[in-house]
Amino acid sequence: MNEPGPAMSALSGEYRTMVMLVDDQAMIGEAVRRALADQPEIHFHYCDNGADAVRIAEQVKPTVILQDLVMPNASGLDLLRQYRAHTALHDVPVIVLSSEEEPAIKSEAFSLGANDYLVKLPDQIELIARVRYHSKAYTNQIQRDEVFRALRESQRQLVEKNLALERLTHVDGLTGLSNRRYLDQFIDNQWRYAIRKAQWMAVLMIDVDKFKRYNDSHGHLAGDEVLKKVAAIIQGYCRRPTDLAARFGGEEFLVVMLPDPAESAELVAERLRSDVEKAGIPHTSSSVGDVITVSIGGAQCVPKREENYVDLIQKADEALYQAKHQGRNRVVLLDK
Numbered sequence: 001m002n003e004p005g006p007a008m009s010a011l012s013g014e015y016r017t018m019v020m021l022v023d024d025q026a027m028i029g030e031a032v033r034r035a036l037a038d039q040p041e042i043h044f045h046y047c048d049n050g051a052d053a054v055r056i057a058e059q060v061k062p063t064v065i066l067q068d069l070v071m072p073n074a075s076g077l078d079l080l081r082q083y084r085a086h087t088a089l090h091d092v093p094v095i096v097l098s099s100e101e102e103p104a105i106k107s108e109a110f111s112l113g114a115n116d117y118l119v120k121l122p123d124q125i126e127l128i129a130r131v132r133y134h135s136k137a138y139t140n141q142i143q144r145d146e147v148f149r150a151l152r153e154s155q156r157q158l159v160e161k162n163l164a165l166e167r168l169t170h171v172d173g174l175t176g177l178s179n180r181r182y183l184d185q186f187i188d189n190q191w192r193y194a195i196r197k198a199q200w201m202a203v204l205m206i207d208v209d210k211f212k213r214y215n216d217s218h219g220h221l222a223g224d225e226v227l228k229k230v231a232a233i234i235q236g237y238c239r240r241p242t243d244l245a246a247r248f249g250g251e252e253f254l255v256v257m258l259p260d261p262a263e264s265a266e267l268v269a270e271r272l273r274s275d276v277e278k279a280g281i282p283h284t285s286s287s288v289g290d291v292i293t294v295s296i297g298g299a300q301c302v303p304k305r306e307e308n309y310v311d312l313i314q315k316a317d318e319a320l321y322q323a324k325h326q327g328r329n330r331v332v333l334l335d336k
């Protein structure tokens, strides 16, 4: 008897033909073994007890099962049902071995999922041909499934990588806020949306006060850390999908929002300004105070078709200029 072993070798990627015969008659077992003996690529396992068939099939991993119908302690049709309900065995081809050509039994066997029906004992050539045919169909199916699985997995990874890449192209490397490129896309979309919905749209331009002095006193790297902290505070105010916080330029940030009446842009701007001050990041060389502060210029409008969002940003810039001139660490909001 050939050694029982795994029918499928995941390592080599090759599939061996593994025939499992379930039949209580040792004489049949011996006859089938002999019929297959001179086929080196066909491995054979004989199970003479129907009660053990499912358990043994789990271990042996047959690529085809030869199933006797009448056994003392198990019914072949019942076993067929069990194979078909079993997660690991439900696709394994089953050739029913019957002692007679009986249409009713044949019909029931096929309706339960048998793949073939042979009357015992078929001649050697027919047995080998059918075993090869069913085994090959089964292993081809497994290989196709594996290829599809691998393909789906690599497609999933590709989508993830593309998304990550896309995110990277949208993000400012230092602060993690959106970059200018993404801001332009976003604000354009939001502008059109606000036109359609006749909704208020606001932009806040936020600039760190006396930042040059900070860099001069503490160095550029320490300045970068300040920008990251300020950016994190700003980001905290942009949780809704309709809001966006972006790095507009060096130490300048821009927030785009569709404010609702309950939380006006001015209120958000004032809270943000106050949070930066309360963060208490020391800035001893600032003429505004002894901590990092920001000035915020805001502009808002209900956009109209004939207007352009660039004018809104321009207005916010004007407001920022006023905030700086009025002494910094303050909010100036203008309606466009």
Ligand SMILES: Nc1nc2c(ncn2[C@@H]2O[C@H](COP(=O)(O)OP(=O)(O)OP(=O)(O)O)[C@@H](O)[C@H]2O)c(=O)[nH]1
Pocket (backbone or CB within 6 Å): 174, 207, 208, 209, 210, 211, 212, 213, 215, 219, 220, 221, 222, 223, 224, 227, 249, 250, 251, 324, 328
């Ligand atoms: N550390 C750091 N500094 C930056 C970065 N981008 C711009 N800056 C600095 O930000 C400073 C901005 O200086 P100014 O435009 O003169 O304004 P300010 O000193 O903040 O003064 P006011 O805006 O008038 O309050 C410059 O010194 C820039 O070098 C950056 O990415 N990192």
